[in-house]
Amino acid sequence: MGFPLSDRIHKLNSKEIADRAVSDAIANSIRNAISLRGTASVMLSGGSTPIKAYDQLSRQELNWAKVSLGLVDDRWVDPDSNGSNEKMLRETLGQNAASKAAFLGLKTEHDKPVDGLIDIERRLADIQQPFDLCVMGMGTDGHTASWFPASPDLQTALSLDTEQLAVAIDASFAPGAGEFSDRISLTLQAVMHARQIILYITGAEKLNVLEMAQEKDVYDAPVKALFAAGRRFSIYWAP
Numbered sequence: 001m002g003f004p005l006s007d008r009i010h011k012l013n014s015k016e017i018a019d020r021a022v023s024d025a026i027a028n029s030i031r032n033a034i035s036l037r038g039t040a041s042v043m044l045s046g047g048s049t050p051i052k053a054y055d056q057l058s059r060q061e062l063n064w065a066k067v068s069l070g071l072v073d074d075r076w077v078d079p080d081s082n083g084s085n086e087k088m089l090r091e092t093l094g095q096n097a098a099s100k101a102a103f104l105g106l107k108t109e110h111d112k113p114v115d116g117l118i119d120i121e122r123r124l125a126d127i128q129q130p131f132d133l134c135v136m137g138m139g140t141d142g143h144t145a146s147w148f149p150a151s152p153d154l155q156t157a158l159s160l161d162t163e164q165l166a167v168a169i170d171a172s173f174a175p176g177a178g179e180f181s182d183r184i185s186l187t188l189q190a191v192m193h194a195r196q197i198i199l200y201i202t203g204a205e206k207l208n209v210l211e212m213a214q215e216k217d218v219y220d221a222p223v224k225a226l227f228a229a230g231r232r233f234s235i236y237w238a239p
Contacts, residue, residue, distance in 0.1 A: 019053040
């Protein structure tokens, strides 16, 4: 890693404070990107942790018309399903001032994510790259994005020798995937080229998982792969 992981962690006293801090950090990244390059591209994770941060972000006065928003990963379900990250993002960050941003979903009409990869790669190619920011989450099994330790597709997902931006994930052997075994995810290669990476987690259990990941193989704790981003990588945590 080249530095103590503790140097990358912002430990906040409450979830409310952390939501505001993450919202502000994303907003600052967007402002900087627009100032330097005229546009901003931000890839976001789903889950329950960032919902309030996204809601607060949606009310920030930014030049949203110059922002492209996408997803780090999603479950292969209908975009109107309660299990869809796209649905969550549209209902939070897709509102208020942020409704002017361009939004890219990952789900296609294909039955399986592997069948939609060509279309997904074309969609992603339309977003400014490298991405200005990727906002990541983490499960208690050490997965981030849809890089699950037990997935047979993990080696492809974590390869830095691929030009793929997205990968189809079979998470049927991963308890952390729950009932949603078919996933679509950015590859590690796509995430690691981002100008900034934020990991947002809460709770003592996840903090312990993150700290233990330092001593594990990346295939047992895929979140460890993010540590190589060095000072482009920041962690926000609250109890």
